[in-house]
Amino acid sequence: MQYGLRRLPLEGLVNARDLGGFPTKDGKMTRYGAAVRSEAPRSITEKDIEALKAYGIKTVIDLRGAEEIERHPSLLCGDESIDYHCCPAFDESVAFAARGKIPFTENFDMAAKYIEMAERRKSWVCNVMTVIAGSEGGVLFNCAMGKDRTGIIAALLLGHAGAYEVDIVADYSVSDQYLAPVYERIFESMRRDMSEREIEKYLPFFLTPPDNMRRLLKHLKDTYGGVTEYLRGCGLGEDTLSRLRAHMIAE
Known part of the structure; x- marks a missing residue:
């Protein structure tokens, strides 16, 4: 795979994309190969694994819970050349989903769930960002579908790097197309x-x-005043914040 592609052409991942190539408010650009987001790598091929390693992926952060990982193990776990981290968001709704029991209500509000997670899982955010800031080479982070937990982390990375809101939103919403x-x-x-009407309620x-x-x-x-200020509130120090941004920004 070559740098410069947003969506990565992999056989066993449909929602894998690079967070590089986004302009920042200070006139720079996010770096290709620094951070890749995806769904769970449960069906990737040997060719995919070699392609990801050749792309520079050296760290994998799995945002799923233990039950999800047990049911659908990451095929990148156990590779000696990859530093694998399990950083579960520990969201109850996801745990239900992993058992095939979606906690549905008539007026389910996913955005409210994101806000709740941002407020209640600050230690999780801190852990994930600390791993990324301290990583050498590219980082791949994933949840189950690569859209919710992964979407939150991607938004925080891009926001801290100084990407524009329109690009952060576009990166998030394109999951519908890929999935x-x-x-x-x-x-x-x-x-x-x-019935179709019943299915619509789950959308x-x-x-x-x-x-x-x-x-x-x-x-x-x-x-908080913005993403960076929020990350400070999660417990990230100035050195870690600087390393995190340096990881994401092209020279």
Whole structure:
């Protein structure tokens, strides 16, 4: 794989993309190869693994919980050339989903869940960002589908790097496009027991509308003054914040 591609052409990952190539407010650019986001690498091929290592991935951060990992192990775990970290977000709704029991309510609000996670999982955010700041080479971070927990971490990385909100939101929302084939298989299975109208009620749990990310970013700005200030509130020191930004910014 070559640098300069946003979506990575891998056989076993459909939602893998590089966070490089975004302009920053101080006139710089996020660095290709620094951070890659994806869904769980549970179906990647040997060719994919070699491609990721050749791309410079040396650290993998799995944001899933223990039960999810046990059910669908990461095929990047155990490779001696990769520094693998398990940093679970420990979100109860995700734990339910891992057991096939989506905690659905009529007015399910994913953006509110993101805000709740940002407020209640600050130690998790601190742990993940500390690993990234201290990493050598490229970092791949993933959750199950690569959209919610992964989307939060991606937004924080890009926000701290100084990327524009419009680009952060666009990076988040493109998961719908990349995951469309996966969604179709899920919905086809759901159609065996549900009507289309019933399935529509579950869409907020799956989809990544731009407003979800806009609301999270607005909350961070209104409450803390911005992403970097929020990260300070999570316990990240100035040295770690500097290393984190240096990791993300192209020379």
